[in-house]
Amino acid sequence: MDATTGRLVRKLRLRHLELLAVLAEADTMRSASAQLHLSQPAISKMLGEIETCFGARLFERSHQGIQPNALGAGAVFHARAVLNQLTRATEDVGAMQQGAQAVLRVGAPSVTATVPSAIARLRARMPGAVVQIREGRVQELIQRLLTGELDCVYGAVTPELLTADITPLLEPVAMLQDELCVLASTPPRGTSRARSRLRWRDLGNAPWLLPPKDTLVRQAFMTAFLNDGATPPVPVIEAISSVTIGALMRQDASLLCAVRQEHARDEIARGGVHRLDIVPKVPLPSFGLFFRRDGMERPAVLLAFAEAVRAAAAPRRARGRKA
Template identity: 35%
Template sequence: MIALDEERNLGRAASRLHMSQPAASKALTQLEEQVGYVLFERTSQGTRPTAAGTVMILHARHTLGSAVRVAEELQAAQERGTTLLRLGTLPSAAVTVAPSLIAALCQRMPALEVTLVEGVLDNLLDRLSVDELDIVLGRLGGRPLPAECEAMHLHDEPICIVSAPGHALASLRGQQLRDLRGRSWILPLPGTMLRERLERAFEQAGLPVPPARIHTNSLLATLAHIGQSDSLAVMPTAIAGFYRDRGSLDVLPVRIDANFGAIGAIYRQQGARMPAVQAALDWLGQAREPEVR
């Protein structure tokens, strides 16, 4: 079903599975007889799933993801004597929450083996929904959670203004956004959460968004450009603090009323949890900031 959904052509799906087309057609017919519904229909655009087929495909992907997980767990236990934890992370948690979590778990569980995947939210949530990941860390929001998934709020993340180390503005106190007019900027891409929050902060201060020659959503590109110029940029505070402590940038002492959003963990609610997954959720539950009334 997964192959046919991705190929949208019975012949190509059969070839991908090393089956003859008649055998693949017979397998589909048997499956449709078992569930009692037509699962795919032939159209001028190819073979497409029906509403019932879409439901079955989702279950098929989750079943396949669970089967792969079982195989990986068995191999890790038998061949390496380890247990697995598969984490997905957005850049907003890659240098903050993720390293702290992994360090704590590795100290507590000497046989732990961690796979850490960085990506965009949509892709990570898709992998979580089919059991290819155990937990996704990063900024919450942006799209509805997959079915049977839940989010744990960890903390809210303000944003700050950064510059190259030793920038002339880094040592000046009492500055406001209006004092930065005329400066060169590297701005987040339009439509991103960071850009929207920055625009709102300038609007609340009664100022236009400053012009910029560079617009990027790349953290590494931003670091590289501010390191070779006197341009200013914005970052979530925790990420900026990580690079400031390593001498890669300065955080300007400028008050900016903007919040990047909630940082949290997304995980599946149901199903048997391996000890490493439960240990990770327990640590995250203890590490989160208490909710403020």
């Protein structure tokens, strides 16, 4: 610990960190004082103590209120991370007092076959582990990972994630290749399951269920047809909800659907649909399991989950090599 950090540890209290987080949301001293049940002079004094410790002005005051500057935004981010870690420590101790071996908080998309399989493997290895799954978009989940709300995130490596400033803060620990898949409940008209492989252009007249045009899957679907010398078909149904897609596929046997491999594995496991073998294969951005790059020792449950994700992905890799 360097001298500056040591000074912060000695001078700052958790109440100071709470004030930073509240001020960033409150916009005014009055609102912050009401939330913290402190007088405005007390709030002003505490903020002065914080800025003295950091040796910099963190908030800009005006008649309109108070806003964090660039330095303040960084301090607020780390204050929230510390407070989240404290909340987690309290919850973990409480859970372990109730008999839990460990607590793991995982961020993941709402449709994934890998994460449930990995959790089942983890629970077989560590029956006392408690797992909390938080679902959402990968960018939102990554932010929650960086602020200490989550232990890891499993999600697609989107172009937005690759170009974000936060990428150096992430540690990828498992990367899984992904590709565009086509699902059907019955063989398309004019084809047979016995037929070894289809081309994209063979399915131009089929009734398609597709996600909207602004999605990565839809764009890859259109590119697949163009690269195969065919005009991309217009879908008869557009939907993005996995629940809706699954229900439609099982109730309308004429439909074909383009989805990510992660979604395809989940639907196939539920039964009633199968994957068509179509060439050429169309790769999509990989899925990855990410930790925070914080230099801290990883708890055993987190390392065990990473191994479980790799093991759950092993059959997929084997099928890919065989293909």
